Amino acid sequence: MKITKFGGTSLADASQYRKVIDIISADAERQVIVTSAPGKRFPGDIKVTDLLIQYAQLTLAGAETAELADTIYERYETIGRAFQVEQAVLEDIHTIILDLVSITFHDSAELQHTFKAHGEILNALLFASCLNSVGIPARFVDPRELGIVAQERDHEVVLADETYRHLNQFNLGAQRIVVPGFYAYTPDNKIITFARGGSDITGSILAAGLHATMYENFTDVDAIFAANPQIIDNPAAIKLMTYREMRELSYAGFSVFNDEAIIPAIQGHIPINVKNTNHPDAPGTLIVSDSEYEARQLVTGIAASSRFAALYLHRYLLNKQAGFTLKILQILYKYGVSYEHMPSGIDDLTIIFDKSQLQPEIISHFLAEIKEEVCPDEMEWIDDYAIIMVVGEGMRNRVGIIENIINPLALHDIPVKMINQGASRISIMLGTDRADAANAIKYIYNRFFNNNYLEV
């Protein structure tokens, strides 16, 4: 049995739905289908999840919502009509959307989670109806029935271990099931959404918990490429890679996967196949454990992400001062701020933060406290920090890689603000200005992929 997840672009309209139905009917093993909310149909279009976020905001502000509710409903209605689903199904969807504004929520967070999850809920309901209307028996199954439980801890949504016990007890039967991705239930039965892109997480949890033979993740590209296709024209496709490579690359910007998403699949030893809904016969990218992998090239992929900021601190004899870092960490802890990386030298320390996890209004407060508490000789907040990650199992134990990364950047006058090598033996991390990140990717990509400097 395979878990087959379809991203938002794969379910954006009726013609995409048709492709997805063909994909499902081509393989009886595709028994558990995970849906995202309808995504963008064309560049500039708005994902249903983003419409629902607006809908939640208008509701919280007590503003007029009728027009937006209609826009959301139309996305589902057009698809449903194309498949001649029963009128009652469309009416249900319409009512559910309209009724959201009348539900009493405990707080605004609960309202936002519930509104957001409805992109997936309604798409799964509609998709199950469409499958039935073309003669493929299928049943909508909510994460509550499966027992997917999660809760917020330190601003993170953490899956409860009992989820796997529940999934173990779930009787799948012979029918296909359609499960909405992106959300779970709290122990007190409230909807809680994962991070954006989190339908990938649901697919991965189900793959591990229901002991699938494969986790198929259908998206809108033929493969995971060695660099973002929006930066590099026609980048090399990655046919086979390891979980670890994927984790590092998705963390640093390969948005094809949510970076947390593959952890359950890794823990369950489930191979992942990323495939294209628009070219389902293309083999896509297979992601496996390192024991099933032999590196054939040095670098597998190069990613960049601009969602970072950095705090640079300089103080002479910093390496001799007991408790210097501890004081800083205590201040960060007090503000509930986690950091991503902390490269240090004898007199210098850089702390790198994920800006998407930082509330902008607290930055000036914790900076002031750090300044007062540790009295650095120099301190700078770098707000536009990008991280570039060069990743490959083939880099392990190989000498001379770093110069091939740095040289092309030096040749093009791109300053490197930080290098972090060694923490993971399969990756090298660089810090640059955000404005330089795309060019840095191009030059590093050229060195490794267009100069035959690839073989192990």
Ligand SMILES: Nc1ncnc2c1ncn2[C@@H]1O[C@H](COP(=O)(O)OP(=O)(O)O)[C@@H](O)[C@H]1O
């Ligand atoms: N290295 C990469 N390889 C493939 N796609 C990438 C890469 N880096 C970024 N992407 C982007 O990820 C997109 C697919 O992810 P996403 O939009 O989340 O899809 P879905 O809606 O199917 O979940 C691609 O369209 C592509 O623009």
Ligand SMILES: N[C@@H](CC(=O)OP(=O)(O)O)C(=O)O
């Ligand atoms: N719909 C949610 C969750 C998701 O996974 O979407 P997608 O598969 O389109 O990335 C989002 O937009 O974040």
